[in-house]
Amino acid sequence: MLTRDQVLHAAVRRLNSDPTTSMADLAAAIGISRATLNRHFASRDALLREIGERSLDHWDRSQRESGMAEAAESGDPEAIRDCLRELTRWFVENAEEFAYALANNRLEAMPELVERADVLADREVEFYAAAQRAGVLRSDVPARWIEHTIYGLMIAAREGLRRGDVARRDLEGLVLSTFLTGTGATPTASERQTR
Amino acid sequence: MLTRDQVLHAAVRRLNSDPTTSMADLAAAIGISRATLNRHFASRDALLREIGERSLDHWDRSQRESGMAEAAESGDPEAIRDCLRELTRWFVENAEEFAYALANNRLEAMPELVERADVLADREVEFYAAAQRAGVLRSDVPARWIEHTIYGLMIAAREGLRRGDVARRDLEGLVLSTFLTGTGATPTASERQTR
Known part of the structure; x- marks a missing residue:
């Protein structure tokens, strides 16, 4: 018998490949009865809400475990660079599993999820601003643009x-190097990527 | 009386701010009767389909008008750089108006739209590969990754x-410079941005 977690993960995988899948088709794809699926999630909205909440839980944890607040506080370029790498690693690791939540219009209609996402985004913007002050990120763009850039690259990764x-093996390097140095060819590109 | 075009644009603007808006609420937001909206678009799906088709029409036109095929064929770095700038300008100009189509899961369930999008994406990937060969874009990443990067930056722009x-005034510069040079601070960043 599948656990609630396993059902959730299987549902996310299926929704990633076909975001319009109905509850009946989800149950069939997961290999459980419609009744069993409904025991775990009373409705499609309840399922989507839980996917959204878990995604936010993970995002929250990544911020705490990467030491984001401390790195920003320290103003130390090396600590900030390490934290950026850690955050990117996390984003990439979760791009597939939680990507559905990222791109799902339906979730935008759940105000309490949007509110929580805003708080997490604000925290992250503060970190990017600290990275700009420490000379790790360019300071000629708004810190909020940097946050959108990361979001866009997660969609690209997905x-x-x-x-x-x-x-999958290459993705972390692709995202981090594209984030930091872009896609333009330059004589110094390879040096900069290894920084 | 609003033209079909004006109704469509008003609908897209509304769907961008609330992607779950129903036909009844769309009509109210646009300021027309439900019957008038239905005269233009028989169903929500018909409306979404037309938004998707127009988005692809524009994309197609941007590829032709920027001389993408000719630039790729020529292999001339200057021509390729000009075309990249032109494409970015177009992407940014349309990021808002047609962004709904980009991020709309519902459209992925319309196979003929997906097929057409694939053809356009393939053409664009060929152009990025030519840009790599010409030394304009870095060649240590898959050309398809570059295409996903641009897509992600359009989502970021939206x-x-x-x-x-x-x-809005800053967006074209932000997208182009982020695409080419990323968000990392480097001693040479300002030189590279002005290339």
Whole structure:
């Protein structure tokens, strides 16, 4: 018998490949009865809400476990760089599993999820601003733009995986180097990537 | 009386701020009767389909008008750089108006739209590969990753505008410089941005 967690993960995987899947088709894809699925999640909205909440739980944990607040507080470029790497690693690791929540319009209609996401985003923007002050990130763009850039690259990572265009193994390096140095060719690109 | 075009644009603006808006609420937001909205678009799906089709029409036109195929064919770095700038300008210009189509899960369930999007994406990937060969874009990443990066930055641009975090005037420069040079601070960043 599948645990609630296993059902949830299987549902997310299925929703990633077909976001319009109904509860009946989800049950079939997971290999459980519709009744069993409904015992875990009373409705499609309840399922989506839980996916959203877990995604926010993970995001919250990544901020705490990467020591984001402490790194920002310290103003130390090395600590900030390490934390950025840690955050990117986390984002990439979760891009597939929780990507559905990221791109799901339905969740935007759940105000308490949006509110929580705003608090987490604000915290992250503070960290990017600290990274700018420490000379780790460029300071000629709004810190909020940097946050949107990371979000966009997570969507890119999800799409790359979903369509089979990039190897999971390469993704962390791709995202981090694209985030820091972009996609333009320059004589110093390879030096900068290894920083 | 609003033209079909004006109704469509008003609907997209509304759907961008609340993607779950029903036909009844759309009609109210646009300021027309439900019957009038239905005369233009028989169903919500018909409306979404047309938004998707127009988005693809625009994308197609941007590829032709920027001379993408010719630039790729020429292999000339200057021509390729100009075309990249032109494409970015177009992407940013349309990020808001057609962003709904980009992030709309519902459209992924319309196979003929997905198929057409694939053809356009493939063409664009060929252009990025040519840009890599010409030394304009870095060649240590898959050309398909570059395409996902641009897509992700369009989502970032839409979010930045939607939430009021970036000025429309600044967006083209933000997207192009982030695409080419990333967000990391480097001694040479300002030189590279002006290339």
